[in-house]
Amino acid sequence: MPRRTLTLATLALALLCTTAQAEDPPAGKGDAAPADGTGQPAEKPVERAPLDERSQEDAKALEQRLPQAEQQQLTAGSEPFLALWQPANVGTPNGVVILIPGDGETADWPRAIAPLRTKLPDVGWHTLSLTLPDPAGDEPPPRPADTPPPAASEGGTPAEPPKSESADPANPPPPPEQASTAEPSTDPAPPQPRAEERRKTQTERISARIQAAIGFARQQQATTIVLLGHGSGAWWAARFLTDTPSSGVENLVMVAAEVPAGYEPPLEELAPRLPQAVGDLYYQQAPTAAASALKRLQASKRVKHLDYVQVPLADWSASQDAKQEQLVRRVRGWLDSHLKGAAPKRPASSGATAPTPPAAPATPSI
Template sequence: MSTLYRTTLAMCCLASLLPLGTQAADAEKPEAAAEAPAAPAPRPPLLERSQEDAQALERLVPKAEQQTLQAGNESFLALWKPANDSDPQGAVVIVPGAGETADWPNAVGPLRRKFPDVGWHSLSVSLPDLLADSPQARVDAKPAEEPAKEKGESAPAKDTPADANANVAQATAADADAAESTDAVQASEQKDEADAERIFARLDAAVAYAQQHNSRSIVLIGHGSGAYWAARYMSEKQPPQVQKLVMVAAQTPARVEHDLESLAPTLKVPTADLYYVTRAADRNAAQQRLQASKRLKDSQYKQLSLMAIAGNKDAEQEQLFRRVRGWMSPQE
């Protein structure tokens, strides 16, 4: 066998093996790709604290009392108890304060459970977390460092005052501070408007639900900062379906556009302002609201005092219920 023949035979064998090697390499590629770790799935958004509280409440309150109402593009939990009467007088819509649930043990829960026994439906709502209470973005107040001077850069002119650059820097900083302050005010106002829009949508839904159950009269009862939002709702929306407003231990939230002193006495519906005379802060704030109401003609604002009963919460809650019911139905 000649050398030329052997060389030709070897080259033919090598050429026949090349496609097999290519196929084996291609077959290994999908396996390598399959072994690559998959991208992590995006985390679902965290629930608001009020949503977590509502979920916890759903496990404690009887299902028959739970109602899911729709406010715009979001749903929320409300607790409904029909009146134990064949001819109900109406419905009370109860608004809890910040950090409270629709069955809060102070004021909210006792009132929603007691009113059905005297001929009133009760509907207690839950409010969303406030954007105004969300953490504020931090602003770095450290001034930017001046760029290093390059070689050959000319020195300031001799006729330039020594403190001229400092004056310019101070003026620029003052302008920046003023701009930041204006931006902060605008951001706060936008959050306040967004909070009011969400809360008013929930109160609209609650009032509409109460109307569906043949409520001749609807009374809005707010507790703590819930009293503020109930009063503001009555002032800005003026819903004709709501005939009276009750504020219990009212508080003005931080970072809102209006306070209760200027808001409550101007309402167009009969308003009862119940405060604890034994608490100095509540008593002083109530005194300011009373003085403001006296400056207005034909004000329908009235104050009622309560006594905090140490060591006897049941008696304290019964006192509150009797004062509210007596003002709502004075003939009884």
Template sequence: MFVLKRTALSALCLSLILPCTAQVLAQETPAADADAAPATRQALSERSQEDAQALERQLPKDEQQTLQAGSDSFLALWKPANTPAPEGVVIIVPGAGESADWPRTVGPLRRKFPDAKWASLSLSLPDLLAESPVARKETPAPPPQPDKDVKGAPAKATPADANANIAQATAAETENSESAEAPASTDPAASEKADAERIFARLDAAVAYAQQQNARSVVLLGSGSGAYWSARYISERQPPQVQKLVMVAAQNPARVEHSLDSLAATLKLPTADFYYANQAGARQAAVNRLQASKRLKDSSYHQVALTAMPGNQAAEQEQLFRRIRGWLSPQAVD
């Protein structure tokens, strides 16, 4: 009888232990498989997309327009002119790192133009492909190999320079990680061409939208590197709907083949170059553009010097707006 009870007790214990063991193994197996497979880091969204999403949450819906440029859709901010007879549409092209409502130049101008009989359409530009992050695969570290002595047998003693080996391994791992994070190298000319096509497609969409609003006149206004892309767009595409170009604090983007000096002076339409004369770098770049225009006959290029006002951004932006309005509509200057 005692033997039967003992056997029954053992069977009961086994029936309780085995399901628990199977459950633990089932939970550990996927983890082991996950450790064995290389992990793929998802590609990050463009900074410009994040900026546009933030503006969609902050600004009134009636100012937001989603335009289509090929397979890409992008945010543009629209404000109609506050008059029954508007002068036209000013398409504002922000520079690198600027959003469609950037607090300097872009945002203030897009809000001021409607009271000066000009509608405003401020664009979101894509990130340059050369600066876009890419997804990468994290390769698992190889298993450690035991040190061997001269005869090939595994060494038993810990080497005296063990800490040095660890430091070297850590440095190598950091170097490999940094190189994996870097964007994949591409042909600079191909990247520049692809960037231009993406930006030109958005400008085409903006001009088409302005035409849908029955605009009497269309003006491109580029801020920073946006001035370069606007000038290049007009130079290469020569859109007949665009009558004037305004450049504000113009800059060349990084790693482009043609500089703004060779573009702005050759444009056939009236071009106004607004620059801050008390900034040495901007002043010298403006001198180069002016000299390039003087070498051409019948140039429509015009420069306007401004004064930067550190600490008084409101007055600086009002000065900029009044000078641009005076150039666009001389009869409206008060």
């Protein structure tokens, strides 16, 4: 009797094991193991496009605020951008002034850019104001990806994250004094975006936009094209003319010129060497601006650039309207007197009017 009972128990146990194996499907070679304990494969994070640049957001705001007739959608390569067009209010225009704003400025920036783009048409000039990309290094980060929350355990509570080896009581982390004396890691650091590559890309983007603006100006049958840069926009204009000697632009105006952060060479090595006529307007009350302007003037004298003219701007008024009105008058004066290839031509000197020789005494009549 005991032997029969033992045999029946053995058969029942064998049948139970066979049934359990039949219920478990064989694992395929291509099946991925679930990432959590729910039995469902883990969801992949959703990849999202980067945020728009600040300059793009500013351009959208201008599109909502300004008349449609002033807006021009130009294309630099495959990249569209907003430009503001203002036709001259005369029958025979003098040409086109292309306005290049500085870093962080819009195509309708209230200082320098907006007053010039709206008031130069009254004295015979078309104006085309550009939108530049954000400064290199200011690109917005990509939108955060959607990551699934930690899976809940069977009891309804979130699953605990796996404990690291350092949290193991058997292997406590070393004390601070021991960690500081540890040998430095020889593992290579993760690659970082090269600043030089970012600057090169930024230069190519801005140059393409200036070139697109010149192409648009030529479509308007402009006889004269002037580049006018404000702040770091003056450096970008000078850099473009240096890199593009066949641009066909013969005149450059710089207003409160400065070098973009992280770029070189300085302006005294760029602007005075250009073959174009250069108007260098600067605020003489600012010590740094005056010192930089002096370096540019001295460099122009060393290379005997007779078409390099500096125009000091007074910063005496507390009214921004008065300052902008003064700027418009000074720019108009330079365009009227020193424009290359247009009459009247200024004397071939460093910008100062040659003194008038004294008149010969009259011959007394006999």
